[in-house]
Amino acid sequence: MKVVVLGGGPAGLYAAIQLRKSGHEVVVLERNAPDATFGWGVVFSEETLGSLRDADPPTYVRIRDSFARWAEVDIRFRGRTIRSRGHVFSAIARKRLLAILQERARELGASLRFETEVDGPAGVEADLVVAADGANSRSRAQLDFGARTRPQGGKYVWFGTDLVLDAFTFAFRETEHGLFQAHAYPFDGHTSTWIVECAEDVWRAAGLDHLDEAGNIAFCQELFRAELAGHRVLSNRSLWLDFPLVQCDRWHRDNVVLLGDAAHTAHFSIGSGTKLAIEDAIELATALEGAGELDVALTEYESARRPMVERFQQAAADSAGYFLRTARYQRFEPVQFAFNLLTRSGRITHANLTQRDPHLVRALDAFCRLGEPAPPGAVAAPPMFSPLTVGGLRLANRIVVETPDEAGAPEKAATGAGLVLAGPVAIDRAARVSPETPVLSEVDWTVVAAKVREAGARLGVRLTHAGARGATQASSEGVDLPLPPSQSWPLVAASPIPYTPFAPVPSQLNEAELDQVRTAFADAATKTALSEVDLLELDMADGRLLAGFLSPLTNRRTDRWGQDRWAYPLSVLDAVRAAWPAGRPLSVRLTVADRFPGGLTEDEGIRLARAVREHGADLVHVRAGHSVADSRADYRSGHLTALSDRVRTEAGVPTLVSGYLTTPDEVNTAVGAGRADLCVLAPVTLEPVMPG
Known part of the structure; x- marks a missing residue:
């Protein structure tokens, strides 16, 4: 040839x-x-x-x-x-x-x-x-x-x-x-x-x-x-x-x-x-x-x-x-700055660097444990086992496990995680994602919290209103499949836009209904506090009701809540913060980027995260995509870690990140590099993870 x-x-x-x-x-x-x-x-x-x-x-x-x-x-x-x-x-x-x-x-x-x-x-x-x-x-x-x-x-x-x-x-x-x-x-x-x-x-x-x-x-x-x-x-x-x-x-x-x-x-x-x-x-x-x-x-x-x-x-x-944003790390201690740089592309991790340069990793581990430069030769457990205090709550380690309902919480606590996060939990029956979604008032969370603490963990509850993503079949049947009309319930949203072409068209919330929803969130926060739950998370992500106001893809309103898309969700956050005890942390699960043309950009999302912090959030649970059904969400392991890094360093707020983290090594790398404060481990790794 x-x-x-x-x-x-x-x-x-x-x-x-x-x-x-x-x-x-x-x-x-x-x-x-x-x-x-x-x-x-x-x-x-x-x-x-x-x-x-x-x-x-x-x-x-x-x-x-x-x-x-x-x-x-x-x-x-x-x-x-x-x-x-x-x-x-x-x-x-x-x-x-x-x-x-x-x-x-x-x-x-x-x-x-x-x-x-x-x-x-x-x-x-x-x-x-x-x-x-x-x-x-x-x-x-x-x-x-x-x-x-x-x-x-x-x-x-x-x-x-x-x-x-x-x-x-x-x-x-x-x-x-x-x-x-x-x-x-x-x-x-x-x-x-x-x-x-x-x-x-x-x-x-x-x-x-x-x-x-x-x-x-x-x-x-x-x-x-x-x-x-x-x-x-x-x-x-x-x-x-x-x-x-x-x-x-x-x-x-x-x-x-x-x-x-x-x-x-x-x-x-x-x-x-x-x-x-x-x-x-x-x-x-x-x-x-x-x-x-x-x-x-x-x-x-x-x-x-x-x-x-x-x-x-x-x-x-x-x-x-x-390297485009290296200036944001200027406040880092040199040992953490070095670890962050070496692990920047994901090709080097905590475990990999431990094999290459154990002296540097030992110094990094000790820094994460002590929160300050450690004396030469100091030895500490890896970063995932360093304690964290957020919003007055001390967690034993940086590992978070999620459970969809209250039933699995004690078992998840036994894995050794510092925090068990239950949810989504609907603020009322009309706010459910599916018939399987737990409703806050129908669960004795005091008992659940006691069992979780008995296992050595702390309990968080995520409050949600599904909005346009409600009235769906169980996730085991498929994603966002609408219920048969005979089993469904009326949906509401920021604007009358169905989440999928097959979903019911939601009604646009009017002023009276917006007041009712805000009050329902605040009442739910009060009930959760009385149940001795340790951490509350407010759901502003993944195309659910409050997230629907934040995104230009789903908020087409012409009133004040459309002219300032952030205003209504932030007013709900204010109400929840006022109802939730000051000594307990409030997290916001937040869509920081829509990952879809015409949607919320990362830079806008960073400003939004900063606003959420200013309105009382102690922690941001970083999310991206899913504001619309055909968003270009990423599913590779750790795909949200870089975004968490930006939120943490540029918005100045502690972060919780998931993104299919499946190994302790990924958690050690994210926490050690200062890209996240807490990490959700995917279910594949839910065997006990205790320092030995």
Whole structure:
């Protein structure tokens, strides 16, 4: 088969190597000279090196022999340097990597044509065109791949320096304009990569949008003067950039297939772009060798690679979001700041870091236990077992288990959790989600609370009004399936919008009814307090009645409750806070983002969480999506943790988070990193979890 590869970067060259080994005729077309390159060093993980070794040993040996290697990460924060050990990194100069790949491709008989301008696949005569022409791919622009490109993260500039580092280094510098950070690492015996990043508003405030290349070099040289220790910042056409996030609905069309950054990008802060590109090339060659028809082979290539790429893109998105908002962690103690940074993308966890760097994790565990920096050598249980006081209530640990009704509460308390949260519990029969929903007045919560405390836990009750999501069948029958009319009851909501196309249309609440509902919530809070329940949670989430007022998707009112969507739910919160004892915590289960076009955004949700705190909430139970039935909710494990992080640090309120956390390790990571104060463990982990 004749294959033309568009692009002579690592993706295109490694594809040429693999395809020539399979016997295909390969031509590589590259617009730049063979020694022209952008950027400085390329980082490889041990996993990627294993893939290189298995795919082409000669290439692996040459790359390995050119590596700079190190096992430490230095985090320079608030005048301190925290060194984390046990991380294995390898890096190589990008120019050297390209030379090795060019040499190997020529050895195998590939034709490499540099300084050859090609506008894209149109007019290229080949059985297969491999579009490896980078994030700004002309090939992707010419054909319909369902491509989407948008900026991700902050502004960044990719420098080098003649300072030879001995660790991957993160350095943070606060200025009058805002926070700057450097990502730096060695890649040969003479030079290190030095990437400077900041938020766009900081970049503009510092006047960097008006500086030329020389001016930017001078600015960054002075900014990181202490860290550079007299060494120079080096430039290679280094200009401030936006990182382009590239995603495509499909990676091939006809005889054209996208490879590497042309198909997908992952933010530079996780250092995986070259890794993903090379692994794409390996998988493409494997698929072509094993399948008969070209379309089948290209489909198999995409099917094999897409899940891995999407996982890395999600990790990269979490990392990019972290660095975009690093300023919010400036109040953290250095040990927690370091742990938060190292675990930012989800690829490193508390358990993983315990294996890599037990000394750092012991210091983190002791800090979480004591609430302040611990003396050297202090030993403590992991963060999930650190006590917490919220709103006057002391909980033995950070684990929360949920039960849909009162019957399961004592059993859940026996798991060792600090808090058992029962609900949803309807404020009256008309507020039920389904016939199985417990009604507050029909349960003796005093008995339930006593049994839970006897098991060593504390009891919380979530009060709800289902609104448009009421009168449904039991969840075991399906999600949001309406009851038969003969078994149903009238529904009410902020606006007359059914939750699903099959659901009854709710009536819009009038002023008198709104007063009645507010009073019913306050009365329910009073009854709950008299039942000696330890914590009360007010439900403003998941498309239920109060959440329906908050979202522009479900509140279409033209009166004052529509003009100010937050006003009615906050008035209910005020009434509940007044009825609930001041010495006991009040939680609000809150939809912080609708995850649907035209809905509540994260930034709006953060402001809402701040308002909830100001109206008396001691805790926010972070939720997202489900305001409308077809919202784009995420279901991956831990999908709400990053949002909880934002609420906790930006709204200044303690958080409870769920999001399918299924292991103690996920709880230890979230709590230890300061992303949440309490975590709901999914039912799969409800065996006893006691420190031993």
